[in-house]
Amino acid sequence: MTVTGTRDFFNQLAEEWDLRIRPEFVRRLHEILQELTLREGAAVLDVGTGTGIALPHLLGRVGVSGSVTAVDISERMLEVARRKLTAPNLHYVMADVAHLPFLDDSFDLVLCNSCFPHFQDQLRAVSEIHRVLKPGGMVVICHPESRDEVNAVHRSAGVAVRRHLLPDNEGMRALFTSLGFQNVQLTDLPDRYVLKAVKPGNAKVSVEGQPIPHERALIS
Numbered sequence: 123m124t125v126t127g128t129r130d131f132f133n134q135l136a137e138e139w140d141l142r143i144r145p146e147f148v149r150r151l152h153e154i155l156q157e158l159t160l161r162e163g164a165a166v167l168d169v170g171t172g173t174g175i176a177l178p179h180l181l182g183r184v185g186v187s188g189s190v191t192a193v194d195i196s197e198r199m200l201e202v203a204r205r206k207l208t209a210p211n212l213h214y215v216m217a218d219v220a221h222l223p224f225l226d227d228s229f230d231l232v233l234c235n236s237c238f239p240h241f242q243d244q245l246r247a248v249s250e251i252h253r254v255l256k257p258g259g260m261v262v263i264c265h266p267e268s269r270d271e272v273n274a275v276h277r278s279a280g281v282a283v284r285r286h287l288l289p290d291n292e293g294m295r296a297l298f299t300s301l302g303f304q305n306v307q308l309t310d311l312p313d314r315y316v317l318k319a320v321k322p323g324n325a326k327v328s329v330e331g332q333p334i335p336h337e338r339a340l341i342s
């Protein structure tokens with residue numbers, strides 16, 4: 123499946139996408155985000171935002187002094203998200219994660235909820251996420267299901283996404299570490315998959331109650 127094929131697939135699903143999102147998926151996402159010590163004023167990038175289910179929570183956390191940028195390759199998904207929510211500090215951008223149109227060191231947090239398996243070039247995606255994160259910034263890759271469940275759903279969801287899989291846990295740790303991330307933490311439980319990793323530097327994030335020195339924008 124090419125990037126164009128993935129875009130077509132999600133464009134076709136956009137209008138009905140929210141009907142597929144189960145209430146417990148939103149609850150689990152909120153729990154995952156709530157554990158992040160995201161401070162007012164932070165700059166957040168939501169990659170593969172889809173219809174924007176994370177956006178109200180993220181905007182509430184960063185406040186009016188912060189910003190949220192919502193990226194997706196599917197213009198129809200972005201249209202649905204924009205119909206539901208606009209704000210002066212919320213920016214919608216149509217882009218491929220493999221070519222993010224942002225300067226280096228721009229964001230305190232990059233979130234990828236339920237989208238990492240769909241990235242055509244996962245190595246390039248992680249490299250781009252690392253580039254646009256500020257030193258000390260954090261990436262969170264998450265799903266409201268286990269890795270096995272995510273992959274089982276994709277394998278049975280038809281030809282378009284059957285090869286869109288989460289690598290095994292060792293592979294994910296190795297991928298993020300090889301591209302320069304530190305503090306890679308991976309949780310794979312029946313009701314959630316969460317990978318957190320930090321770009322080294324002047325740390326602004328604390329991960330699961332373990333503060334990293336010199337925190338600034340994302341404070342424990």
Ligand SMILES: C[S@@+](CC[C@H](N)C(=O)[O-])C[C@H]1O[C@@H](n2cnc3c(N)ncnc32)[C@H](O)[C@@H]1O
Binds near residue numbers: 175
């Ligand atoms: C399963 S949906 C999840 C949407 C949303 N994050 C959620 O949790 O409801 C995956 C999203 O990733 C987007 N996507 C897939 N490949 C992408 C890429 N290479 N760059 C940016 N977005 C991509 C799709 O268009 C789709 O909207």
